[in-house]
Amino acid sequence: MLEKLYNMGCLDYQKLIRIFSSKLGLSLNASFILMAILDNYRLNPNINSSNLASYTGKSKSEVEESIVELLNLDYIQIQLVMKNGKSTESYRLSPFFIKCERLLSEIRNEEEENDIKAINSVLEENLKRALARQELEQISDWLSDGKTKEEILEAVDVVKKTKNAFRMASVNKELYSSQKTSQSKGNDMISSVFAQMVKN
Structure with a gap:
């Protein structure tokens, strides 16, 4: 790339x-x-x-x-x-570009790990307990499905304001009822650092 x-x-x-x-x-x-x-x-x-x-x-x-x-x-x-x-x-120069792509991949993984930690912290605060393994996997599924940290936290905020009880299922429903589409992460995800490398 x-x-x-x-x-x-x-x-x-x-x-x-x-x-x-x-x-x-x-x-x-x-x-x-x-x-x-x-x-x-x-x-x-x-x-x-x-x-x-x-x-x-x-x-x-x-x-x-x-x-x-x-x-x-x-x-x-x-x-x-x-x-x-x-x-x-x-x-x-292929070796140089391959090395830089590996570094970008590492940064992308660090960004995703930080996003997971931030989302995990907010969910635990609202659920008032530690997340179960399936719930942790749900966060990864959201991100893999192209949902951004901002979209997930926005869904959390909507559920807090509109539901009597806070549940992961409600957050999931809110996320997927939205018509917003976000760029797929996976192999095509462009990190904020990568975006800086592309000339306008």
């Missing part, structure tokens, strides 16, 4: 690298060189260390040191290709 967005010119990869800088574990120079490679890659995947040095104003040795770091961390791959009878470096 990220690589496809990048190839379409729709990915803010500079923001992506800045947000994930600590998780990526890259030095400042390596991050800078990676951005430079991404700046040029779509037009010239065969850009070499001399070109990068000229483009960034860094020395060739600094560029090569950063490239070695990127290779060791498996963010890029280099292969030699023949061009006009000469061997030329060609970069592959």
